[in-house]
Amino acid sequence: MAIDCLVLGAGQEVGKSCVVVSINGKRIMFDCGMHMGYLDHRRYPDFSLIPSSQGPSSGFDDAIDCIIITHFHLDHVGALPYFTEVCGYRGPIYMTYPTKALAPLMLEDYRKVMVERRGEEEQFTSDHIAECMRKVIAVDLKQTVQVDKDLQIRAYYAGHVIGAAMFYAKVGDSAILYTGDYNMTPDRHLGAAQIDRLHLDLVISESTYATTIRDSKYAREREFLQAVHKCISGGGKVLIPTFALGRAQELCILLEDYWERMNLKVPIYFSAGLTIQANMYYKMLISWTSQKIKETYSTHNAFDFKHVKNFERSMIDAPGPCVLFATPGMISGGFSLEVFKHWAPSGVNLVTLPGYCVAGTIGHKLMSGKPTKIELDKDTHIDVRCQIHQLSFSPHTDAKGIMDLVKFLSPKHVILVHGEKPKMASLKGRIQSELGIQCYDPANNETVSIPSTIYVKAVASDAFVRSCLNPNFKFLKSSSEDEHNSSVKSRNCMPRLQVIDERVLEGILFLEKSQKAKVVHQEELLLMLGEKKHKVQNAYCCPVHIANLDSTDHIDGCLWLRLFSARLSDEFPEGNVQDFGEHIQVESFRMSICLKESCPYRIDDNPQNRSECLNCCCTWSVEDEKIAWKIISILKRFNLNSTNGLPGLQDTSSNCETC
């Protein structure tokens, strides 16, 4: 089975986010956005490319199991009413509580601008929006939602705007994360994105700032406040064109706070009723905001703006300084344009612009260069003498944030969307080279296929589980490359200790025809089979050469054993040499002095040497053969001299003799 990602929008561009992912037979649409830059068919994702499971005429209900919307921005939710009401999708739609509450405001605002101001034919009606939102199921953060028997989804805090969420989706054993837009640093009114350590096959991440590293926001905020303060203390008027939601609240909290600290009395106005009403929503959605706001809401709700008043059209030309929030942002028309016409010609006034403006808007013209005159149409133009301040804080994560998130989650694959092509390519390179994770940046309408994880389930016996849960450490002193030095240094430097814990190797997978697979402990297997264990052992009665060993001068074998033991622990520090008096043991290797005339395990019996040899009878089981042969090779290099009555340790190198 595989995970197929069809990128219908935001592939190597920003706008109309829409990715259709099929995981193990379930198909999920993440986001259903529209492109603000186009007015023709390109503004919507090409839904006809969605593969259908039941044949071409079966409609989207069978093709898609659910839609997930990450946040209320139009490039993520703009095409939803069109898809549900015009294209006829009737399945479940999931979004967070704030998104469900605020998305209709955004959609309605957009519809109005399109139809009433630009006079376009409407793509969907107010009823369509209401009807569409009725189908939406609201979810809370971290709530595990069982969409159906196999499909499970979960939202995580994304910080980008209120209610923005990253969504985790799991089908069977495969899981993915779609980030939507997110912010890894907290701002005035929202916290930073939060995520659990998940096992993921795939992360689909935004990459708006794929190559930018941003510094602290506070400096930028101070610049903004100083610009505003300078303007109003000179008696000027400040126009802040914004969209109704998100930025307006963030800036307003910033200004309220500043007004309070500086004891300013200059009025702050909100243009239409829309923004004031939006504050009503924010007040109830306190639990989705930043920690600081959450802590103080019971005494003072941060969205109860004290200094904010409603603005009347008649006040445009009233004297005296003021600050005005007006919709729409980017000064693309409507009230903000009307106010701009009046205020722009005066040099004491200030207009702040958002970080990003779509080409063709007045905002975009103001940002590119310093025009002194802006032509609205053939007949009207505006003289621009006012100051322009560009806001440079953005609620998107920067490149470091994306890298941090990907590193933290360590998924098997990453797909980048929602960014600019060359920058995405560079980030993709970094993810592959620095993190070693396969990364893709598909263009619109391309499909990326990645393999998915499948697990086989087996019944585990209690004995196996128990033996796995109990630590079963073996400590091996390191046997690294500098082996020839180790004998010299072993007393001085601590050998590297290696911990191995091979509990799983004691488990055995047991498959019986037409029965569920079982995992048992090896001790249980023979019982199940009714068989007896057969031990395969090695044995070797090894002659050790000792000069001047006289049979008459025979010393107690045990004494030799002591000597071997001492030498072994010296030369073989990684082994756990145990001396039991009658024998020496290392793991299953066991050695004793053989005094028998003929030992069945004596292979290279050489009667001539017998007087100079001490026979060491060794046995071991097969799994320890490496250790055993190592010890035997040490024994064979061993040379003892008994001329001085009591055997002493001698330098092996000076008188080396092998059998």
Next chain:
Amino acid sequence: MKFTCLSKGGGFNFPPCHILHICGFRVLFDAPLDLSALTIFSPVPGGPDGLSGEEALCCRDLVHAEPCYKTVKNLHLWDASFIDVVLISSPMGMLGLPFLTRMKGFSAKIYVTEATAKLGELMMKDLVSVHMEFRQFYGDEESAFPQWMKWEELVQLPSRLKEIALGKDGEELGGWMTLYSAADLKDCVQKVRTLKYAEETCYNGTLVIKAVSSGLEIGACNWAINSPKGDIAFISSSIFVSGHSMGFDYHALEGNDLILYSDFSFMHTMDDLDSEFNSASGTDSLRFLASADDILEERDKLAFVCSYAVDAVKTGGSVLIPIDRLGVVLQLLEEISASLDSSNLKVPIYFISSVSEELLAFTNVIPEWLCRERQEKLFSGKPLFGHVELMKEKKLHVFPAVYSTESLMNWQEPCIVFCPNWSLRLGPVVHLLHRWCGDQNSLLVLENGIDAELALLPFKPIAMKVLQCSFLSGINLRKVQPLLEILQPKVVLFPEDLKQISSGESMPFSVLHYSENETLLISSLKSSEVELPMELATQFHFKKLKQEHISVARLKGELLVGNSKHQLISGSKQADQKCRPVLCWGSPDIETLLAVLSERGIKGTVGGGTMDSKFENVSVVHVHEPNRACIEIRVTTSVVTAADEDLASQISDAICSVLAST
């Protein structure tokens, strides 16, 4: 698995308390306080003189001392440091928690829903604050041991009070505690791990714990616990459809192996047990569960209270509503103000509590925890509860205490007062009862389930009208059977009090009954499972055995325990080095062995079969090429003797290949 019921509790305000042993962990459900026992104390010192008759109790019989608080006595029999997990199902189940968390050695992980944690904290804050106020009357106790708890004093108590203080045989005396401090409370709140509804959290890699809404109160929950040994649903008192909190999410409890049924609300209602349990047919059980009859009945009750309140106000009396149930209070606020409006009465409503402002502010920022109708208000941009508008319109006033400056400035009578502390012993309710108890036009609204006679004893004689009403506090017995049909458990644990009605043979699951302070052993519900990734499983060396339908393979990799699952993952290279089979069985056939050996260029001859000293059959193979070696074969062992490593290893390999091995 073992289950012990520590206390059956006593209605909505005193939920039950249990301990469950599972997978080596001890899980405690709830840590409540029995606040009804507060009624043995006198609310103020002295009190009117009266004859202390044999039959009728009077105010002088009450204990005149700083109140103590009665906890679950059986919980004290357990060593708190052995508890691993505490699950709190409702704000009421949290009131005794600081007694646990301040104990030395207590280190359990406490899981509470976010809303319950906040509401529980506010209730405890209020309790601590009204208790402090009480101490101002009495001053501090001189010794740590309260005077009234001395045996000489206790035996002199009238029998009714003695039963509350001591229990039936004196064993409950150990449950009394002096109240925790504000610092204890703060410490307790910090130790709590908060959850959202349906948020999965994993304890120690073994238990996956999930809180799902129970509908009883805002933030109240049932628990779903997944463990390798079986999936468990804990059902506390639950309400299917509520007018305030999110309803009983029973779908989230479907398909669990075991159900711990802990809804004791049936013990406090008048319903006839026998007739109701089996009456519903299962076919349309889903529709039946979600039916609106409960919520309609609840609305009728609220309307009934409102009509009484309006009548009282019309005659110039005031209304006192000392109810702690937040959901009921919030709805009553809306309903009463609407009734007043429709009768054209302009009477102020007061909400008096040390935490009232915080409480009301909180209820307006928690749409995620409320019923569908309230959530719709969020989506249309309206406040979640009516009190926001009422406060704006100055119809509802919120005071921290009766004697606060704002309340003294604004006070008007007649009025309608909401204040917590239903035991009538602490807080503003005491002052107001003293003020109005003689006024026959005034009205006191009490919850059912409290001993009104004892509770009102210090305020006698009472002229004021008393309305006692019961609100829905759990699953209607008629709905139990259809509910279980949907949940499809294998085993259900019922309280013994449901024995006559829940032991029918018709049930498709087995039923066990538990009683207080008795440990019930539950046999294992399922065996553990290991998940093997496909790509790892394909690397295993499978061997077909001579029992042809069986094949075996030795496992490789590392075992990962997490999310109550055992998963094998491919381990580090180091672990894979040792790939020689280590387990062999059967006995080798010598002819086959010789053939295998000669394939590898090893030649040998069979020596004579001999018997060794233990009368075991021994065969010996002598190898001469490429070097001398010897193989000794017995029934259960083979011994390879060779002087060089390579040859020994080759021969051992050959033997293993002839044997069945893995």
